Amino acid sequence: MLKEVNYTIILFYKFTRIANPDKFRDKQRAIAADFGLTGRILVAKEGINATLEGTTKNIKGYMKELRKQKVFQDVVFKQSAGFGKAFTKLQVKTRPEVVTLGVGELNIKKDTAPVVTAAKLEKMYQKDEDFVVLDLRNNYEVEAGYFEKTVNPNLKNFRDLPAKLKELEHLKDKKVVAVCTGGIRCEKATVLMKKEGFKNIFQLKDGIHTYMKKYPGKHFKGGLFVFDNRMLTSVEDTKNREVVGKCFDCQVECEIFYNDDSVRPSKKVICCDVCIARHKRKLRPAVPV
Secondary structure (H helix, E strand, O other): OOOOOOEEEEEEEEEOOOOOHHHHHHHHHHHHHHOOOEEEEEEEOOEEEEEEEEEHHHHHHHHHHHOOOHHHOOOOOEEEEOOOOOOOOEEEEEOOOOOOOOOOOOOHHHHOOOEEOHHHHHHHHHOOOOOEEEEOOEHHHHHHEEEOOEEOOOEOOHHHHHHHHHHHHHHOOOOEEEEOOOOHHHHHHHHHHHHOOOOOEEEEOOHHHHHHHHOOOOOEEEOEEOOOOOOEEOOOOOOOOOOOOEOOOOOOEOOOEEEEOOOOOOEEEEOOHHHHHHHOOOEEEOOOO
């Protein structure tokens, strides 16, 4: 009888000055390949951003190997269960930015907003404090799952945020907790928002993923959109998880994503099993990688 193989998916990032991104990229590709991992690693002068899958044994070995590099000694690896097919291959690339905001160089280490831990955020909810959650993910990500007290700026892409700040001016004197999947978008965005006069802004430390893992079924409703072949995860298996996504056509609760190719650029929509029969000519399964 064959022994069952368990898989793990990790996501991590680090803003740090990288003098030679191409050389750093090649080194990271070699390490990930040695452990047979698949996924995506982006490298830029500003740092690294990665999501990878492998057998649980190999992922543990990979994390141990990365810890030997000084740059990764304080990195937080967010882990969740994999299934062996989250990615089809390993892609390691250099980019101008590891997450694109398009406002030029930012001093993230010095100017990013103070953090609110998952435990602190949970206490804020329990005490019914006066605050809002600003979700900095793409609009379709928010549709599948979101925090209570969420303000959704309806971003098509993260790089749209600078143009949206005018619409968020009513939050400048409000207590705001910025959130995103793993934390990387918040670190960048809050630098910009502080410069633009948001006086009481914080960011959720290590992202929505960490909150969901620590407090499953609490104040985050629905599922967490992820950029791999899972599309959606509850992070931790929970019974009777609430579904908040709605079919774009009939509005019935569901959370199956499709790519709508009737518009350019193509966009992701949620569609139920009944409506997909009517829209199958313009919709195709949303498999991002």
